[in-house]
Amino acid sequence: MDIRQLEYFLAVVEHQGVNRAAQHLHVAQASLSQGIRQLERELKLSLFHRTGRNLVLNPAGQLLVEPARKVLGDLVAAQDIMRGARELQVGSVTIGTMPEMSSEAVAAWSASFTSLYSEIRIELLEFPGARELCDEVLAGHCELGFTTFPVPTENLERVELGDQRLLLVMPPGTATPDAPFELRRLEGVPLVVSNSAPRENDIVASMLRRESVIHWSGRRCRTGTRR
Amino acid sequence: MDIRQLEYFLAVVEHQGVNRAAQHLHVAQASLSQGIRQLERELKLSLFHRTGRNLVLNPAGQLLVEPARKVLGDLVAAQDIMRGARELQVGSVTIGTMPEMSSEAVAAWSASFTSLYSEIRIELLEFPGARELCDEVLAGHCELGFTTFPVPTENLERVELGDQRLLLVMPPGTATPDAPFELRRLEGVPLVVSNSAPRENDIVASMLRRESVIHWSGRRCRTGTRR
DNA sequence: GTCCCTTACGCTCCGCGTAACCATC
């Protein structure tokens, strides 16, 4: 039993005859007749009464009408979904993130993407580090990932989105050197940091950690999105 | 988009790879690969991430999984129904009747048929006369009809089911001739007849009518099936 | 090397159309 055969069958039923159905399907009458015969042969079951003039459904044929409509209906539904996906109207994008990545870039990208393709769902996956993130992108579990340079693989396409500038805000009167500020000078300094990153998804914290700077968490405040 | 292509697609998804899916489908690996490529070409849409090793669904592919399952599921449902019809497990038979036909033969046939094929539904259509009944059977709207001889067409297959004997019950003391009883002798005689035949679906009434016998309906009683 | 997917290439068979045939009206 085939899609084509079911289409032929329903066309004959709906147009009450091979001739009219063939005109509607733009195939030769003989081809349609053959198709129906072939279907009946495969099913080992007659579907129509042959009464000289027109073809009339017999009980077995009547049993097939609704199931056939259902199959064809589901098929066009699937085709509609695929057309939507092709025209970027529906679907989803899975993107990977990592703790050391600032969420601002991801949020900005998501916002602009959503404004363009409002029906595309964005799935977020977070990985421990750039290595794992790139592995997952390579394995095909994410379409793309946001990470920091250097990217730990050569086989991925990379787009530089920009530099992110961080501002250190200090109390009035603090000595501000002209030379680049050394993170080491924050050793032991109480800092206002985010507490909304249970998995340390905070670029400042991870940078300080990389520099082995111990800071005293003087006061925590909420930042980022509130749930 | 084709049944075969959807089967191939789901097999690759479920077995996570062309190779294993091909073994399961008993086709060559290359044929399966071709089939998937062809499907993607038709849809103008990539369905898998090609990441060197295995094939992994991409978002468009994920969108197709459930619709494809639905199409194939409905298809096997249709095939099941057809198998049932072939094995006379489900389905229906439409039979035609006519007023002058005694319902006893129909009932007896229905009972024996139902005891053999309990899942086959019997549809009853009643027509004004043998002429109309035979036309409908010829047109394919009934599979068979119960009628009385002579059948008013040569193009139908006929099976004689038997003779139906009718008994005339008379008051004690009535003269009973040895010769065949003439219906004309019932002229004006009060008869107990059925009142359950609003459309005169009564073999006695129609026989008397054919003989132009006027009888006085002395008393009516219920016969046949009570609703 | 192994593993897995893809491409190339012939072959077979299915389904199409043309044309002839048959039946009914």
Next chain:
DNA sequence: GATGGTTACGCGGAGCGTAAGGGAC
């Protein structure tokens, strides 16, 4: 004759398998 369905037959293309190619590990 007109209409409508079936059968006969040759052709083209779709899909298969074999074999070779290519990338990842």
